[in-house]
Structures are given as C-alpha cells and as structure tokens.
Amino acid sequence: MKQPLVRFTNVSFTYARAQGRGGWQALRDVNLEVFEHEFVAVLGRNGSGKSTLAKHVNALLTPTSGQVLVAGLDTSVPENVWEIRQKVGMVFQNPDNQLVATTVEEDVAFGPENLGIPPAEIQRRVTEALEAVGMLQYRLHPPHRLSGGQKQRVAIAGIVSMRPKCIVLDEPTAMLDPAGRREVMETIHRLNKEEGITVLHITHHMDEVIGADRVLVMDQGRIVLEGTPREVFSQGELLRELHLDVPQITDLAQRLASRGVSIPSGILTVNEMVMHLCPSD
Amino acid sequence: MSIRLENVSFRYLEDTPMETEALLDVTLEIADGEFVGIIGPTGSGKSTLIQHFNGLLLPSSGKVWVDGVDLTHKDTQLRQIRQKVGMVFQYPEHQLFGETVLEDVGFGPRNMGLAEEEVVERVRRALAYVGLDFAELKDQSPFELSGGQKRRVAIAGVLAMEPSVLILDEPTAGLDPKGREEILDEICTLHRERGITVILVTHSMEDVARLVDRLIVMDRGRVALDGTPVEVFRQAETLKELGLGLPQVTELMHELKAKGMAVDTDVLTVEAAEEEIVKALGGQR
Ligand SMILES: Nc1ncnc2c1ncn2[C@@H]1O[C@H](COP(=O)(O)OP(=O)(O)OP(=O)(O)O)[C@@H](O)[C@H]1O
Ligand SMILES: Nc1ncnc2c1ncn2[C@@H]1O[C@H](COP(=O)(O)OP(=O)(O)O)[C@@H](O)[C@H]1O
Ligand SMILES: [Mg+2]
Ligand SMILES: [Mg+2]
Numbered sequence: 001m002k003q004p005l006v007r008f009t010n011v012s013f014t015y016a017r018a019q020g021r022g023g024w025q026a027l028r029d030v031n032l033e034v035f036e037h038e039f040v041a042v043l044g045r046n047g048s049g050k051s052t053l054a055k056h057v058n059a060l061l062t063p064t065s066g067q068v069l070v071a072g073l074d075t076s077v078p079e080n081v082w083e084i085r086q087k088v089g090m091v092f093q094n095p096d097n098q099l100v101a102t103t104v105e106e107d108v109a110f111g112p113e114n115l116g117i118p119p120a121e122i123q124r125r126v127t128e129a130l131e132a133v134g135m136l137q138y139r140l141h142p143p144h145r146l147s148g149g150q151k152q153r154v155a156i157a158g159i160v161s162m163r164p165k166c167i168v169l170d171e172p173t174a175m176l177d178p179a180g181r182r183e184v185m186e187t188i189h190r191l192n193k194e195e196g197i198t199v200l201h202i203t204h205h206m207d208e209v210i211g212a213d214r215v216l217v218m219d220q221g222r223i224v225l226e227g228t229p230r231e232v233f234s235q236g237e238l239l240r241e242l243h244l245d246v247p248q249i250t251d252l253a254q255r256l257a258s259r260g261v262s263i264p265s266g267i268l269t270v271n272e273m274v275m276h277l278c279p280s281d
Numbered sequence: 282m283s284i285r286l287e288n289v290s291f292r293y294l295e296d297t298p299m300e301t302e303a304l305l306d307v308t309l310e311i312a313d314g315e316f317v318g319i320i321g322p323t324g325s326g327k328s329t330l331i332q333h334f335n336g337l338l339l340p341s342s343g344k345v346w347v348d349g350v351d352l353t354h355k356d357t358q359l360r361q362i363r364q365k366v367g368m369v370f371q372y373p374e375h376q377l378f379g380e381t382v383l384e385d386v387g388f389g390p391r392n393m394g395l396a397e398e399e400v401v402e403r404v405r406r407a408l409a410y411v412g413l414d415f416a417e418l419k420d421q422s423p424f425e426l427s428g429g430q431k432r433r434v435a436i437a438g439v440l441a442m443e444p445s446v447l448i449l450d451e452p453t454a455g456l457d458p459k460g461r462e463e464i465l466d467e468i469c470t471l472h473r474e475r476g477i478t479v480i481l482v483t484h485s486m487e488d489v490a491r492l493v494d495r496l497i498v499m500d501r502g503r504v505a506l507d508g509t510p511v512e513v514f515r516q517a518e519t520l521k522e523l524g525l526g527l528p529q530v531t532e533l534m535h536e537l538k539a540k541g542m543a544v545d546t547d548v549l550t551v552e553a554a555e556e557e558i559v560k561a562l563g564g565q566r
Contacts (some may be wrong), residue, residue, distance in 0.1 A: 017421075017422075027345065045429075045457040046427050046429025046430055046433075046456060046457045046460055047426070047427040047430050048430070050303050050428065093428065094372065147322070147323040147324055148323045149323070171428070171455060172454045174454045175371075175372075175451070175454050177322050177323045177484045177524065178484060178486070178525055178543065179322060179524030179525075180323060204455065204456065204457050204458065206458065207529075233558060240459070243457045244457065244458050244459070246457075247529070248487060248530055248551055249530075249533065251551050252530060252533070252551050252554055252555060255551065256453050261558070261559065267316065270529060270532055274533070274536045276541060277542065277558065278537065278540035278541065
C-alpha cells in the first residue's frame with residue numbers, strides 16, 4: 001500500500017487558556033491520510049478547528065494525544081521539526097504580514113538562505129520559484145507595492161523555493177479581490193499538477209473547492225464529512241446546518257430540478273449549467 | 282447623515298520619492314439613509330476613499346463635508362464626527378486590545394461616557410448582532426479566538442457605538458457562509474429599521490448584487506462607474522477589464538442568452554435566475 005505523506009492517528013488537541021479557565025478542545029480524535037500529489041480542500045465554520053489542524057501538519061502545534069506523521073516523521077519529536085518544516089510550507093491569510101525583505105527576490109531567497117544552501121543554487125531556486133508562480137518579471141520590485149494577489153504569489157514562491165512536498169494554505173484568498181483570488185487559485189492548481197506538490201487548502205469560498213480531489217468538512221474539532229466536491233455539494237442541507245453553503249450555480253441547479261426542469265443535481269460550474277440547458281451544440 | 286466630497290485628491294507620502302496618488306479629483310455625494318457598495322481592484326483607492334468619510338484622512342486638495350460640517354476646516358472636532366461615523370477596518374482583528382471580549386467591545390460606549398449598565402447592554406446586543414454568545418465569550422481573551430470569531434468581535438465593537446453612518450471595509454473576509462449572511466442581514470436590518478447610512482466595501486459581487494441600492498466602482502483613484510447594481514452590472518466589459526467580473530448567476534444569464542435562450546440578463550440573484558430560466562424554458566415548450 002502507498003504510504004501517506006501526512007497521517008493523523010486519533011489526534012486530539014487542547015489549547016491551554018489564560019486565567020485558569022481550563023482548556024479548549026479544538027481537535028477531537030481526528031484521523032486523516034493525505035497522499036502525495038493530492039489536492040485536499042478543507043471547509044468548516046468559524047472556530048471548527050481548520051487552522052488548528054493545519055498547524056499540526058508542519059509541527060507549529062503538536063497533538064495533546066494521538067500522533068501526526070509527515071513523510072513518516074513524528075511531529076512530536078523535536079529533532080524532526082526542522083526536516084518537517086522543509087517538507088511542509090504554510091501560507092496565511094494576510095499577505096502583508098508574510099513578506100519581510102525589500103525586494104521580491106530577497107524575500108523568496110530567505111528560506112533557502114536559512115537552509116544554508118550555496119548562493120548559486122539559491123539563485124536557481126529563486127528564479128524557478130518565481131517562474132512557477134508567474135512573478136519572475138517582478139523580482140526586483142519592493143513587495144509592499146504589489147497587489148494582494150501578487151503578494152500571496154510571492155509568499156507561495158518563498159515556500160516553493162524550499163522544494164516542499166506539501167503546501168498548507170490557510171485562507172490565502174480571504175483578503176483578495178476577484179482577480180487576485182483567480183491568480184492564487186490558478187497558481188496552486190498549477191503547482192499541484194505540474195510540480196506534483198501536495199496541497200491542503202482551507203477556504204470559506206465554496207467555489208474554490210470545485211477543483212479539489214477531495215473535500216474535508218470540519219465541525220467542532222472533528223472531520224464530519226469527506227468526499228469529492230460533487231459528493232459533498234450534493235449534501236446542501238447538511239452543509240447549511242454546518243454553517244456552510246453550496247456554490248451559487250449548484251444552488252440554482254437544485255432549485256431548477258425542484259421546479260421540474262430536467263437537470264442533474266451535481267452541477268458545479270456555469271459551463272456545466274450552460275451545457276445542460278442548451279445542449280444543441 | 283450625508284457625506285459630500287468635492288474634487289478630492291489624496292497623495293500618500295506627499296513630496297517624497299514614494300509619493301502615491303491614491304485619489305484623483307473625486308466628487309460624490311452619499312445621501313442620508315443610502316446603502317452604498319464600493320467595489321474595485323486592489324489599490325484602486327477604496328480604503329483611502331472611505332477614510333475620508335470620517336476624517337481619518339484629510340484630502341491633499343478638495344473638500345469633505347459630513348452632515349454639512351466641513352472636515353477640512355481647522356476648527357472641526359473630528360472626534361465627534363468619528364463617534365457618529367463608525368468604521369470597521371479592513372483587518373479589524375488587528376485593533377483588538379482588550380483583556381476580555383467585554384472590555385474590548387465595551388470600549389467605545391464606555392468612552393462615550395455611558396453608564397456601565399448601558400455599556401453591558403450594548404455589548405450584549407452587539408455580540409448578538411454578530412452571532413456571538415455574550416455569556417460564553419464575555420470574559421474570554423479576544424486573542425484566544427479563531428480568525429472569524431475575532432473579526433466578529435471587532436465588528437461588534439463598532440456596532441456597540443450605534444453610529445448613524447456605518448462604514449465596513451471588507452467586513453466578511455474570513456467569515457463562514459452562514460456568518461457572512463447573518464452579519465450582512467443584520468446590517469440590512471439596521472439600515473432598514475434605524476435608517477442608518479451604510480457604506481460597504483467588498484470583493485464579493487454576489488453580496489453587493491443582493492444588498493445595495495447603489496454601487497460605486499473605483500479604478501486607479503477615480504470613480505469609474507456609479508449607479509444601481511443592475512446598471513453597473515450591465516457594463517460587463519468594463520468590469521472584466523478591471524478584473525472584477527459579474528455575479529455568477531448574472532454571468533450564467535449572459536452565457537445562456539449568447540446560446541439563444543430568451544432570458545433577461547439583468548438578473549442578480551439566484552431566486553431571480555430561477556424564475557427567468559423556468560419562464561424561458563416554459564416559453565420554448
Ligand atoms: N490561541 C488559542 N488559544 C485558545 N483557544 C484557541 C486559540 N486559537 C484557537 N482557539 C480555539 O480553538 C477552536 C478552533 O480554532 P481554529 O482557529 O482552529 O478555527 P478555524 O476553523 O480555523 O476557524 P476560522 O474559520 O474562524 O479561521 C476555536 O474554538 C477557538 O476559539
Ligand atoms: N499607508 C500608505 N502609504 C502609502 N501608500 C499607500 C498607503 N495605503 C495605500 N497606499 C496606496 O494608495 C493606493 C490606493 O490604495 P487603497 O486605498 O488601499 O486601495 P484599495 O483599498 O482599493 O485596495 C495604492 O496605490 C496603494 O499602494
Ligand atoms: Mg482559521
Ligand atoms: Mg482596501
């Protein structure tokens with residue numbers, strides 16, 4: 001059997017809270033396997049445990065009980081952390097907090113420099129990484145002058161330059177305009193398909209889930225639903241109970257079906273809808 | 282309260298090599314009780330524009346009046362204006378500071394000199410508006426909340442001041458779909474029942490399409506379009522050039538029409554799309 005890249009076994013996690021008010025259990029007995037090259041999307045209401053789960057993948061947090069293995073390495077063993085962080089990079093929500101250097105190029109070089117990689121090799125990796133996110137022509141620009149979507153692509157390049165096996169993105173598009181969101185989504189799909197990088201993508205935008213191989217839905221610290229986007233979005237009622245939703249087009253298709261229009265229920269995109277309603281050509 | 286800008290230009294870092302022209306000769310008026318949406322690509326000047334509405338930024342040239350008061354006049358008390366024009370910033374969670382949620386949300390009302398009982402009552406109401414439980418959270422540190430919970434607390438802090446004008450800069454980023462809908466519905470209710478003026482900056486075409494009476498589109502420091510959502514979303518080409526696009530259902534109607542289906546493209550909501558398609562199909566049979 002193929003070995004998963006990431007394996008959670010009965011993972012629970014409790015945040016210690018200030019002022020002796022006891023802890024808060026943010027993960028409850030989570031079991032999960034993510035395989036190499038997979039694109040996994042994670043949905044869940046505010047406070048359901050998504051960010052806590054994500055932080056366990058690169059050992060920013062370690063389980064209170066249970067075990068997380070990344071490429072066979074136990075995240076609870078301190079000697080493993082360095083190696084795990086090279087295999088798993090994280091991108092966060094706010095593009096302004098992640099870039100530190102005065103040029104795009106220096107920012108992307110930061111990670112490999114920390115690994116003690118020789119300068120010629122760093123140059124090569126920086127070029128490759130910026131190329132991979134479509135930002136090579138901006139290599140000498142100051143990061144703070146870029147648009148939100150461009151900043152996030154530079155943050156992603158900073159991780160790609162470490163040659164990771166997996167990127168975990170925690171709501172990377174939440175602050176972006178529609179064009180920025182599209183840029184980032186296209187970039188991570190390309191990295192997944194062409195570079196084979198495993199992606200764990202957390203989002204509140206239902207339409208960003210459509211291209212994923214698998215969707216996990218979290219609620220109260222547990223994974224409560226799992227499947228392909230089509231399978232998950234066919235459960236409109238359950239999703240709404242979990243404070244989530246289906247894409248607008250899926251909602252429309254379900255409404256049309258209930259009005260007697262012959263249309264399959266699993267429609268996810270405008271294109272699919274047009275093809276079903278105007279099948280002539 | 283009405284807001285009027287006349288020939289407003291604004292430059293960041295004026296007279297330095299980093300000078301950026303963020304607003305260019307903007308003239309507009311927002312009437313008392315309007316519900317206005319502002320959209321535009323990153324860097325188009327949305328955040329800069331709204332910070333002129335309560336005097337957080339003053340124009341490099343031009344004039345701003347709020348409720349007839351000239352904000353650029355040196356004797357104007359900006360502090361009073363800011364109590365009436367409440368602003369939820371783009372990253373409101375950065376402004377959390379209280380040791381407890383109660384202290385944080387109660388800060389504004391307390392500062393207005395209200396009695397403690399009234400402060401607590403307002404906090405209770407404001408937390409309910411944003412879907413948070415007073416009893417569960419009041420004594421908790423705002424820093425120990427999830428991203429979306431922090432954002433709700435920050436929005437509650439502004440609602441607790443009960444402003445006459447409410448400005449929200451991308452308030453729903455990071456909220457789950459139910460939270461997004463609930464908070465926007467609450468804001469609609471405030472608008473409808475208390476007649477407050479609401480100005481909503483957002484990246485969601487679906488949200489503005491559903492909610493606002495008037496839509497302003499910013500492009501490189503200027504007002505590019507200004508009209509009802511139906512009027513603005515008819516300008517599909519301009520919006521596409523700005524990287525903005527249409528609400529998903531409106532885009533669908535355009536595609537269906539291009540394929541020869543007899544549908545009206547002025548459709549902005551799922552409900553309206555449903556009716557339009559059922560009608561068009563009925564006509565075909
Ligand atoms: N630093 C912390 N200290 C204590 N409790 C925390 C801390 N961070 C999060 N929590 C709690 O743990 C639970 C899960 O939080 P988490 O940040 O994982 O949620 P999330 O699914 O990422 O939510 P969101 O969609 O709002 O980002 C929440 O109930 C939250 O209040
Ligand atoms: N604090 C600042 N200092 C310098 N330039 C700024 C600052 N804030 C915004 N700008 C610049 O002003 C322009 C408008 O930005 P902003 O109002 O933030 O746009 P939006 O909110 O539409 O994304 C952009 O060119 C941006 O880079
Ligand atoms: Mg989170
Ligand atoms: Mg802004």
